[in-house]
Amino acid sequence: MEKKEQLYEGKAKKVFATDDANLVIVDYKDDATAFNGEKKGTITGKGVINNVMSNHMFQLLEQQGVPTHFVEQLSERETLVKKVxxxxxxxxxxxxxxxxxxxxxxxxxxxxxxxxxxxxxxxxxxxxxxxxxxxxxxxxxxxxxxxxxxxxxxxxxxxxxxxxxxxxxxxxxxxxxxxxxxxxxxxxxxxxxxxxxxxxxxxxxxxxxxxxxxxxxxxxxxxxxxxxxxxxxxxx
Ligand code: U5P
Missing domain, CATH: 3.30.470.20 (ATP-grasp fold, B domain)
Incomplete structure (x- = not known):
């Protein structure tokens, strides 16, 4: 799956287009914000943890019949998800x-x-x-x-x-x-x-x-x- 142009950058994640119009890649950052962006900082390793943990939870929920956007983890920080x-x-x-x-x-x-x-x-x-x-x-x-x-x-x-x-x-x-x-x-x-x-x-x-x-x-x-x-x- 080819990573193409950045579509969006949020407070904790970036989203990239792929060569499939229905799929995007999420890239988790270590940046942390609170109180609607008033407090800013970095939590070292957070991007990896949030990526891996979210994917674990989404797979558990899928098994229990809850549909999610999860498709496939690509790396420590990157996951392929359905475009929504x-x-x-x-x-x-x-x-x-x-x-x-x-x-x-x-x-x-x-x-x-x-x-x-x-x-x-x-x-x-x-x-x-x-x-x-x-x-x-x-x-x-x-x-x-x-x-x-x-x-x-x-x-x-x-x-x-x-x-x-x-x-x-x-x-x-x-x-x-x-x-x-x-x-x-x-x-x-x-x-x-x-x-x-x-x-x-x-x-x-x-x-x-x-x-x-x-x-x-x-x-x-x-x-x-x-x-x-x-x-x-x-x-x-
Ligand atoms: N929460 C977020 N993002 C927000 C606001 C709240 O993830 O922008 C989460 C908090 O982590 C907490 C729950 O688990 O929603 C309720 O937050 P609060 O309304 O008590 O601050």
Whole structure:
């Protein structure tokens, strides 16, 4: 598969065209940002970890019946994926209070919910990804009602698969963000990435944070946390 011109550069990834119009190559960077790009830094080795871990998660989810954009890992940092148009929604599932939920509702972190929650934010950097509900998404033509129902069902399914999987690694899946894409034939598939950048992952025994909150909150031990998750996921 030939890597052609760069189509897009985001905060953590670059996307390149290939000689197949339906496939693109994602190239993961070590660049890290938080708070809508206000905080910038580098997490050495993050690109490799996020690439390998995302591909592992996407393959696990495919086995469990969740369609994803994943095609084939090409190198440590590069993966061939289906070309999709990204649905401009960030879909966040929470099992335990943390982050913006704890702040918005004035509660402490660590409250275990009886049921997972779902929320959407509008993918728009200029506006700071504002929170939105399904009606707003339909009004803005971000997605149709049917697409939103598909996305919701897929997101809860992803949660069930991932919660069980991380439990076997002695990790609690606190919350995470998903993005979905539409293929050329209009099918909704899971896209973007699943990594310590996009999930809150706590050690089950010590409750130690093993995710990007260590970078966001200047807690130190950022690289070590990413490596620890990689070790548990890949067994190395
Ligand atoms: N999250 C992202 N990207 C964002 C915002 C949030 O991946 O731009 C993820 C966080 O890593 C966390 C979840 O797992 O979504 C909820 O974040 P927050 O709304 O509590 O900040």
């Amino acid at each position: 148009s990204i649905v401009p929604l960030e879909v966040i599932i929470r099992n335990i209070s943390a982050g913006s939920f704890a702040k918005r509702f004035g509660v402490e972190e660590g409250i275990v919910f009886d049921e997972p929650t779902i929320e959407f934010s509008y993918k728009n950097d200029e506006l700071g990804d504002p929170l939105m509900n399904a009606y707003h998404a339909i009004a803005l033509k971000a997605a149709t009602r049917e697409e939103i129902e598909t996305i919701k069902a897929m997101a809860f399914k992803v949660n069930e698969v991932m919660k069980q999987y991380f439990d076997t690694l002695n990790v609690i899946l606190v919350d995470f963000k998903l993005e979905f894409g539409k293929t050329a034939d209009g099918k909704i598939v899971l896209a973007d990435e699943i990594s310590p950048d996009t999930c809150r992952l706590w050690d089950k025994t010590t409750k130690e944070k093993l995710d990007k909150d260590r970078f966001r909150r200047d807690m130190g031990g950022v690289e070590e946390a990413y490596q620890e998750i990689m070790k548990r996921v890949m067994g190395k």
